[in-house]
Amino acid sequence: MKKTVMINLCLLLTLLFSVYGFAGGLDLFEGLSGTLRIAGGTAHIKCEMLAGKRIMRRFPGITIIIGGGGSGVGIKQLCEGLIDIGNTGRAPTAAEIERCNLNVYKFAVDGIAVIVNPQRKIQNISTAQLVNVFSGKTTNWKELGGPDATINVYTRDSESGTRKVFWKKGLKRAPITRRANFVKSNAAMKTAVAGDPLGIGYISLGVADSSVKPLAIDGIYPSIENVKTGKYKIARGLYMNTRGKPGGLARAFIDYMLSPEGQELVKGCGFLPVK
Amino acid sequence: MSASAGNWKIAVENLDVFYGTRQVLKNVNVEAAEKSLTCIVGPSGCGKSTFLMAINRLIDEIPGAKAKGKIRVKLNDSHPMDVLKLGDDRLPQLRRRIGLVFQNPNVLPMSVFNNVAFPLKIMRARKKEIEEKVENALKKVSLWEEVRSRLNYPARELSGGQQQRLCLARVLAMGPEILLLDEPTSFLDERLAIKIESLLMELKKEITIVMVSHYLSQVNRLADRVYRLG
Amino acid sequence: MMDCRRKAQISRAILVLSTVVTGSMALVIFLFLFRFSLPLFSSGSLGKFLSKNWDPDAGAFGVYPMIAGSACIASLAMVLAAPLGVALAVFMELYAGSRFSRFLRYFVELMSGIPTVVYGFSALFILVPLVRNTFRYGSGFCVLSASLVLALLVIPTVSLITMDRIREVPRDFVLAAGSLGASRLETLLRVQLPYAWRGVISAVVLGGGRALGDTIIALMLAGNAVSVPSSLLDSARTLTAHIALVSAADYESLSFKAIFLCGLVLFLFSMFSIVFLRVVERLKE
């Protein structure tokens, strides 16, 4: 009994230390200054912003700018040299790696959940139903056991890594209806479905919160536990990519995200740490 | 107190007109008898035109203009009334009964025919009636022969003299009881001026005319009564 | 004396230089849009870019749905804004001088100063749910929502220009019509408005250009689906929103070239509308 208390206390202390940055992680940035540009995948943003704020609070000489656009944009801007780190929510393709001489760092594992508005009673959806809804064959909630109203499908554009993975693993490469509304990022997906009682979309597990309701697919609930055990299949790695070997701020940032402190952060964001 | 006895048609009492803060007319008193021709004379810029525009309340359309005093008018089949006290909605009616012809011919941007037909169309006359009245009016001002082949041409293409007569015809077509004329012959050559003058002599048997002019000879020939402004 | 002339020459040179730069700006923008979308014309693949499919993963780069979306949203906005704008102008002239008319004039001027993003932001939380709940079809992000708000954006343009042009109608005509017994309304409708018809057309065309050129309202409210809308409640994407959405960094890529085509279409439309207006203004009655 006493032992568990001790362990708990220790854990709490480490947590506190890591939050306040005494525990080594932030020291990676000692002596560095300048601007670090990051863009691309939007599932990463929340987590990287948290890290960025910590770093910038401690080191006023460092500016970290994190933009979105989607995984595809991340790779393209990286290739053009417009940014230092390109986020992707999917593994870069071999062609991309070769063309831009990419170094790839996986720092988290993420699941992609199908979400609806909390007003919907539905809990579970089968893969077949999912395919029909997203390809535009099923257009009424009645067919899913809901009210007699149209289903509003929300999707991401072709730059999105989330879309690519969801399309491949969730929809089994079935086409997505052209009548779908487009949103620009994972966060925007959450806002859109939270605001539309008749909406359905797909989103990074780390970005989803209580304002939207994840659906179990074929009976399996999209939780980080189920991703970890491999039961929930629609999962993907989150990557940070650099052109060539990273140096300076980019190197430090990637190291920080992979450090125990960074990985703790990753966990806090609702992702599965890789270490 | 009121206008002196007799069959007056218009009685203007203590009329002041202001443009903004500038006073254009000061304490004007004029009386026009029914079926007569009253002339207003005075140096240019003394407000003769303003005086005419006050009678049919057209000064309301000039931003900042304001009239004070009394302008009493006795129209057929109605009681004498003070024009300045009329509500806005009755002004169109009033202006149809009191026709005004400007010194500068201000034809509307339409065809010759439509210029004369404009007031008739507004009164919702029938097509046939309009055509007749237009022809009659144009004949009265001796314009018919000149424009009958050009009725659908823009009125602006007529000569100055023709435009002036067109404007007179336009007003006559309304069949007014009172005719206000501002230098009706200023753009006309002598031959036409004489024609118009004889038309006016003819008209005043039927309707009341108030005319502004600075041709003294013309005034002497036509006027039953003369007032001097300024 | 010599010094003086020298000074004049220099100042003149500065004037000419800055005028050359600013005056050629429109041309420069055109040339660069043309330069980057040129490969589309010369390679004979223009048809591919005007097709109905936009799916970069499948190699489809058709911008036709966006052209249709722009046309639908802008024209619906104008169908609303043109009569309302002209009506407001007529109202303000009809009751010119009254307190309400003066208030309206200030209000319309204020409207022209409201940032488009503010319109979009408000409408996102009021209008979109309203449309969704009223029609019980679709998400509320649709042609109708975008057009309604665009109409608000354009109304001041239409009514202020129309009003200015009505005011330019010579006073003589107003007096003539008044003296012939026309009421103010009749004068406005039968004399002033017909005389100012070129002004009304200018107002509507310039307003239409504004509706077509605005990005943020359609981006926020139209839903951005890549398909030709078949009802007012369908989601649609405009050319402008498409340019904003396809963020890319590589101007050699096909999706970026398609974006330049969108830009070129928008540019050509605004150029033709200006030329059209010049021709209209020069027409005789």
Added chain:
Amino acid sequence: MNRVVVLTIKVLLWVTAVVVPCFVGMLLFFLLDKGLPVISLKLLFGDVAPVKALLLRERVFDGIFPAMAGTFLVVLLSVMWAIPMGVLSGIYVAEFAGGTVKKILDISFDVLASVPSIVIGLFGLTLAIFLHKNISHRIYPCLLISSAALAILILPYIVRTTELSIESVSLPLRLAGLSLGATKQRNLLSVILPRCSGGILSGVILATGRAAEDTAVIMLTGVVASAGIPHSLFSRFEALPFYIYYISSQYADQYELKKGFGAAIVLLIITGMLFGFAHLLKKLVARKINGFD
């Protein structure tokens, strides 16, 4: 006209005159209702002391201060590019260009004024990429590129108001200076320009308002959702209109949404003040001209 027709028309006019302001009023009221309670120093500066933030001693992460500063800087820069170019061109077109040249220039400025802002943004973006590839790898979409693109957006307004103000100076006044032996340049500087400076200034202020509210141009040329206060021309930056757009599509929680409302009100106040000031100035100028002539 028929009484019924007249009545119908009048009713329609009244309905328009009441409904349009009501509709706009509703949108604004909603905004004020949601946003006014949020307006506070906390909205602007988050948890940082205002003085420290203003002196750039401490960085603001949770307030809209960086967005306001970004908007201020990008607008200031764009106006700085656009005023000299625009006014000089306006002077040339009004005073020196004649005949065909003037006609071509007028058309060119009208076309430029009607080019959608997103197209100008696209121009700026491509320019940035081009410069990045061919001139210097240090150039990205940034404050400099954004302000230059915004300058292109507002240039035609400034040229046109300058031109119109100069042309509205009456002939007698022009001749008065010239008849006293002034050169054309002298006359321009000491008679004509002072006379129409008010008109030009009100045009410039209106153009400033245009630059402050535009979202499309900066969206493509360097604005981001969080960048802090830019410390050089080559930095990315934040801006109020983009912040509002960004929040609208992806607010994380209700507090962030409220900040969006607050930011919308702040932007409305800024542009409203600029427009109000410009109109006031226009009126003063009109009165002055009427008073003298």
